[in-house]
Amino acid sequence: MNSLLVAPAIMVGIGLFFGAILAIAQRFLKVDEDPRIEATNNLLPGTNCGACGQPGCLPFAEKLVAGEVDPGQCTVSTDEAIEQIAEYLEVDAGRAEKLVARLRCNGGHLQAHQIAEYQGFEGCRAADIVSGGGKGCAWGCLGLADCEAACTFDAIHMNANGLPQVDTEKCRACPDCVAACPRDLFELVPLNQKLYVQCNIPLAGEAATRLCKVACDACGKCVADAAPGLITMQGNLPVINYASGGEARPEATFRCATRSIVWLEREQFQEQESRKAGTA
Amino acid sequence: MKALRFLRRNFEHGVHPAHHKQQTADLPIQRVPFGKHYVMPLGQHIGVPAKAIVAAGERVQRGQLIAKPGGFVSTGLHSPVTGTVREVGDYRGVDGRFAPAIAIEADPFATQQVDASAAVDWQSLTLEEFIEAVQIAGIVGMGGAAFPAHVKLSVPDGIRIRHLLINGAECEPYLTTDHRLMVERPEALLEGAEIVRQKLGAEETVIGVEMNKPDAIEIIRNHIRPGDPVRVVPLKVKYPQGAEKMMIKSVFGKEVPAGLLPRDVEVNVNNVGTIVAIADYFLRGMPLIERVVTVAGPGVSYPANLIVPLGTPVRDVVKFCGGLKPGSREIIMGGPMMGRPIASLDVPILKGCSGVLVFTEEQTARRKEYPCISCGRCLEACPYFLNPSRLARLSKSRMFDEMRAYHVFDCVECGCCTFACPSNIPIVQLIRTAKDDLARRKEPDA
Numbered sequence A: 001m002n003s004l005l006v007a008p009a010i011m012v013g014i015g016l017f018f019g020a021i022l023a024i025a026q027r028f029l030k031v032d033e034d035p036r037i038e039a040t041n042n043l044l045p046g047t048n049c050g051a052c053g054q055p056g057c058l059p060f061a062e063k064l065v066a067g068e069v070d071p072g073q074c075t076v077s078t079d080e081a082i083e084q085i086a087e088y089l090e091v092d093a094g095r096a097e098k099l100v101a102r103l104r105c106n107g108g109h110l111q112a113h114q115i116a117e118y119q120g121f122e123g124c125r126a127a128d129i130v131s132g133g134g135k136g137c138a139w140g141c142l143g144l145a146d147c148e149a150a151c152t153f154d155a156i157h158m159n160a161n162g163l164p165q166v167d168t169e170k171c172r173a174c175p176d177c178v179a180a181c182p183r184d185l186f187e188l189v190p191l192n193q194k195l196y197v198q199c200n201i202p203l204a205g206e207a208a209t210r211l212c213k214v215a216c217d218a219c220g221k222c223v224a225d226a227a228p229g230l231i232t233m234q235g236n237l238p239v240i241n242y243a244s245g246g247e248a249r250p251e252a253t254f255r256c257a258t259r260s261i262v263w264l265e266r267e268q269f270q271e272q273e274s275r276k277a278g279t280a
Numbered sequence B: 001m002k003a004l005r006f007l008r009r010n011f012e013h014g015v016h017p018a019h020h021k022q023q024t025a026d027l028p029i030q031r032v033p034f035g036k037h038y039v040m041p042l043g044q045h046i047g048v049p050a051k052a053i054v055a056a057g058e059r060v061q062r063g064q065l066i067a068k069p070g071g072f073v074s075t076g077l078h079s080p081v082t083g084t085v086r087e088v089g090d091y092r093g094v095d096g097r098f099a100p101a102i103a104i105e106a107d108p109f110a111t112q113q114v115d116a117s118a119a120v121d122w123q124s125l126t127l128e129e130f131i132e133a134v135q136i137a138g139i140v141g142m143g144g145a146a147f148p149a150h151v152k153l154s155v156p157d158g159i160r161i162r163h164l165l166i167n168g169a170e171c172e173p174y175l176t177t178d179h180r181l182m183v184e185r186p187e188a189l190l191e192g193a194e195i196v197r198q199k200l201g202a203e204e205t206v207i208g209v210e211m212n213k214p215d216a217i218e219i220i221r222n223h224i225r226p227g228d229p230v231r232v233v234p235l236k237v238k239y240p241q242g243a244e245k246m247m248i249k250s251v252f253g254k255e256v257p258a259g260l261l262p263r264d265v266e267v268n269v270n271n272v273g274t275i276v277a278i279a280d281y282f283l284r285g286m287p288l289i290e291r292v293v294t295v296a297g298p299g300v301s302y303p304a305n306l307i308v309p310l311g312t313p314v315r316d317v318v319k320f321c322g323g324l325k326p327g328s329r330e331i332i333m334g335g336p337m338m339g340r341p342i343a344s345l346d347v348p349i350l351k352g353c354s355g356v357l358v359f360t361e362e363q364t365a366r367r368k369e370y371p372c373i374s375c376g377r378c379l380e381a382c383p384y385f386l387n388p389s390r391l392a393r394l395s396k397s398r399m400f401d402e403m404r405a406y407h408v409f410d411c412v413e414c415g416c417c418t419f420a421c422p423s424n425i426p427i428v429q430l431i432r433t434a435k436d437d438l439a440r441r442k443e444p445d446a
Helices: A002-028 A035-043 A057-066 A079-089 A123-127 A146-150 A178-181 A204-209 A221-225 A269-277 B002-010 B126-137 B149-153 B177-184 B186-200 B215-225 B243-250 B272-284 B316-321 B377-381 B388-396 B401-406 B414-422 B426-442
Strands: A097-102 A156-158 A162-168 A185-192 A196-197 A229-236 A239-241 A260-262 B029-031 B037-041 B065-068 B083-092 B098-106 B164-166 B205-210 B230-237 B269-270 B290-296 B304-309 B330-331 B356-362
Touching: A035 A079, A057 A079, A079 B149, A079 B272, A097 A162, A123 A146, A123 A162, A146 A156, A162 B065, A178 A185, A196 A239, A204 A260, A221 A229, A229 A260, A260 B205, B029 B177, B037 B083, B065 B098, B126 B149, B126 B272, B149 B186, B149 B269, B149 B272, B164 B177, B164 B186, B164 B243, B164 B272, B177 B186, B177 B215, B177 B272, B177 B290, B186 B205, B186 B215, B186 B269, B186 B272, B205 B215, B205 B243, B215 B230, B230 B243, B243 B269, B269 B272, B272 B290, B290 B316, B304 B316, B316 B330, B377 B388, B377 B414, B388 B401, B414 B426
Parallel strands: B029 B304, B164 B205, B164 B269, B205 B230, B290 B356
Antiparallel strands: A097 A185, A156 A162, A196 A260, A229 A239, B037 B098, B083 B098, B290 B304, B330 B356
């Protein structure tokens, strides 16, 4: 009987001993965490997308509480959520400019020349390593929807022309599509920069237009039609320098025969859609 | 015991594709007439692209240096024809992307002779000078990978090479370039082997040939003079017998551990074509400006083994062979297991291009893909003992980073797993996709 009680007694003794140590540790080694961090974190979207430049939402919340970043740098949150965080932390919202993903290519199935047919696994990157997917242009969109699969916000859908249509409402400017594109065609552009070059071909003249009907042939008309210094030709492509001070106006796009420079009120490729609707 | 050693001549795993070599195995090598346009891409080898040293409008001689090495892992480039440089610009390469190249217009009235007096006396060269000469000559591994030969021959201090292994396995179906070289130019092969063996200080030369080429084995054996430290080893017909590490396992029974090189087991492996190119440079003064290419497959009217000047558009080569048969669907550069399909007939023949294969709808139609049934055939096929089915699954879910833990970079893309897969899963392509993604994402940090 006695030996039967020894084991439980030892266990209870050990339990009490460690319990006492834990109680002491709780009192003297306690780390005070700012309760605001958790509260702020709860207000953030919790997607851990990394668009703010931080590894995730919790590190961003820590920096917010420390005052190192502005709530507005979270491009993914809605305006109301940003306001709530700013009110809660009693700081300025500092709303960053709304960015959207824009595709530097306008050559879908209807415009770009196809020199071969790709039959393998459906995916842009998989096609790109097999002779460039058979598309004549080695720089343009492959149209196999790697970006659509990568988008966490359901903002990208392939249109009938085989180009990814970005929903500017849903796009939160996280960099997922930028990383997914094997040809680095996506870039995050402020929504209010409406003049945009949607071509990525480094060739000039007929060499470019032979590969794609809507390729930039580097004619330079947009450079001449825009404010001086706003557009420059670099590597056979127009580059728009918004910092130059010149005002960007739709006139620069009027003489572009291939629509490789466009004035975007909202989404890209709208005129393709309307043109198709008109002919159908 | 000797009889038992014969049994050991094998490596584990691998597959047995039908070899289809009868189409061209007995056709002598013939020369393609010189065409008009030639395009020499500056990056024809693994490593840093060469640097062009000629400009548009300049006249060049056949065999003249037109680009010098851009670094250590880089080789020289020579004009394949006498003619005029048309342009130094971007041209479409085998991978479909545009890359810098030298375009040359051939002179139709030139004799296209190579100056044989340019041959270098190899015996008077020190090892360093010899390696530099190989680099300038533009010699790369001719088996397909196009790895610069001089890098392979540069052995660091403290490592001794005991065996020079010459790879005449040619395990890829359809290809017969090495086979024909061994049958038609055994003297050049043995001369080149002797040069390399002496420079490396190796004890013996071993020529490994698959047993489906008995004529090559016999002819080389007849050319070996008694007393020469050369032996021919017939190997089992199995894919990928011609992979460096597999061949070492088959011939010497030694395994080259992952991450190490053949030189770590005292072996240096070179392809038959590479050795013949070395002999051609040091004994006949001809740098690497042409190579033997097998043009075969069900879509070719007249299959052939051809000597083709580098930079010749595939279009000219195919035209010489009677053009494409109706119904041709796919053109592969290299062998059917590891070669790459090309998207344009204007792509030039490169140093590492061992074959131009044309297939019809029947062979290339994409078979319906089924889910992986975990049968494990790919694991039994993989000669590197990887787990292809796991790699393919991870790649499909875009979990590329996790694939490192499964040694994705040890995969040589030999294609055994895809060949063995009963569910028609494009395993190798999925692995290539992942490697491409991992390699590109690494760049910004570097």
